[in-house]
Amino acid sequence: xxxxxxxxxxxxxxxxxxxxxxxxxxxxxxxxxxxxxxxxxxxxxxxxxxxxxxxxxxxxxxxxxxxxxxxxxxxxxxxxxxxxxxxxxxxxxxxxxxxxxxxxxxxxxxxxxxxxxxxxxxxxxxxxxxxxxxxxxxxxxxxxxxxxxxxxxxxxxxxxxxxxxxxxxxxxxxxxxxxxxxxxxxxxxxxxxxxxxxxxxxxxxxxxxxxxxxxxxxxxxxxxxxxxxxxxxxxxxxxxxxxxxxxxxxxxxxxxxxxxxxxxxxxxxxxxxxxxxxxxxxxxxxxxxxxxxxxxxxxxxxxxxxxxxxxxxxxxxxxxxxxxxxxxxxxxxxxxxxxxxxxxxxxxxxxxx
Numbered sequence: 001x002x003x004x005x006x007x008x009x010x011x012x013x014x015x016x017x018x019x020x021x022x023x024x025x026x027x028x029x030x031x032x033x034x035x036x037x038x039x040x041x042x043x044x045x046x047x048x049x050x051x052x053x054x055x056x057x058x059x060x061x062x063x064x065x066x067x068x069x070x071x072x073x074x075x076x077x078x079x080x081x082x083x084x085x086x087x088x089x090x091x092x093x094x095x096x097x098x099x100x101x102x103x104x105x106x107x108x109x110x111x112x113x114x115x116x117x118x119x120x121x122x123x124x125x126x127x128x129x130x131x132x133x134x135x136x137x138x139x140x141x142x143x144x145x146x147x148x149x150x151x152x153x154x155x156x157x158x159x160x161x162x163x164x165x166x167x168x169x170x171x172x173x174x175x176x177x178x179x180x181x182x183x184x185x186x187x188x189x190x191x192x193x194x195x196x197x198x199x200x201x202x203x204x205x206x207x208x209x210x211x212x213x214x215x216x217x218x219x220x221x222x223x224x225x226x227x228x229x230x231x232x233x234x235x236x237x238x239x240x241x242x243x244x245x246x247x248x249x250x251x252x253x254x255x256x257x258x259x260x261x262x263x264x265x266x267x268x269x270x271x272x273x274x275x276x277x278x279x280x281x282x283x284x285x286x287x288x289x290x291x292x293x294x295x296x297x298x299x300x301x302x303x304x305x306x307x308x309x310x311x312x313x314x315x316x317x318x319x320x321x322x323x324x325x326x327x328x329x330x331x332x333x334x335x336x337x338x339x340x341x342x343x344x345x346x347x348x349x350x351x352x353x
Contacts, residue, residue: 139193191242204243309342
């Protein structure tokens with residue numbers, strides 16, 4: 001059963017993507033924002049080092065959860081002819097592949113096809129190094145599985161892989177999947193969807209997630225028992241591309257927060273809107289106060305642990321290196337990036353060890 005009632009509940013199953021061939025296939029043209037082949041990375045990654053770090057993370061995740069690798073899941077799904085046929089048709093349309101490239105894909109066995117869809121096909125199809133950030137592919141709110149529609153061209157094929165896995169892998173058999181209402185520019189990504197409790201969800205209206213998709217999802221959520229969906233209107237900038245880059249829960253009553261999103265009138269302030277059900281209608285209401293104040297109004301007060309330890313310069317430096325981005329294994333047990341030492345010290349001051 002697929003079910004999430006809180007970001008901090010015990011993690012029981014998790015999908016990850018080990019750094020590998022897609023990162024190794026990247027070229028200098030892939031790290032230049034002006035290039036039509038830009039893949040959203042700032043540098044070429046040392047793959048062996050990334051693999052070592054990821055293996056450490058996976059070992060920690062296994063202490064509480066069953067860990068599945070996306071590559072393996074995709075290969076299992078592509079053993080089904082219907083899955084291969086649908087995915088190749090969608091990829092051909094999305095990537096604008098030539099007939100010859102399409103025939104190449106159709107002639108591959110499942111293992112070669114799975115590898116090619118991740119690592120690319122010459123100049124016809126770029127690799128997918130951002131699969132590493134598997135959290136963005138989907139989210140679960142209650143018993144509703146939300147499959148992402150990627151905003152950036154470099155990640156849109158990832159959404160097709162995610163749909164293939166959701167439709168054909170045993171982990172998601174019988175899952176309730178949010179309605180699919182279009183594609184780019186109607187976008188939503190998993191890093192913008194957070195579950196506070198069984199009655200409250202928080203969604204970021206970010207660079208990557210559009211209001212049209214938020215309204216669509218909120219309509220489904222309130223019909224399924226969520227009482228309120230709060231929407232954080234975020235600055236449309238790469239440094240805070242998703243809500244989980246500026247705000248994540250580390251306990252039932254604590255969150256790591258990038259302080260500028262709370263500053264009244266500041267350039268990075270997040271204004272909050274509440275979506276709730278009234279009869280058969282979805283009501284949209286502007287809220288007063290910052291994100292933490294609005295959560296408290298909804299009966300979910302949180303202690304803020306400042307990214308960067310409260311120093312404005314360190315906050316910006318550590319937010320850039322994902323200092324506000326944590327994932328919970330259980331209440332009070334969270335994993336973040338070791339390099340963000342000042343954020344780590346702030347957590348220690350709040351009793352985390």
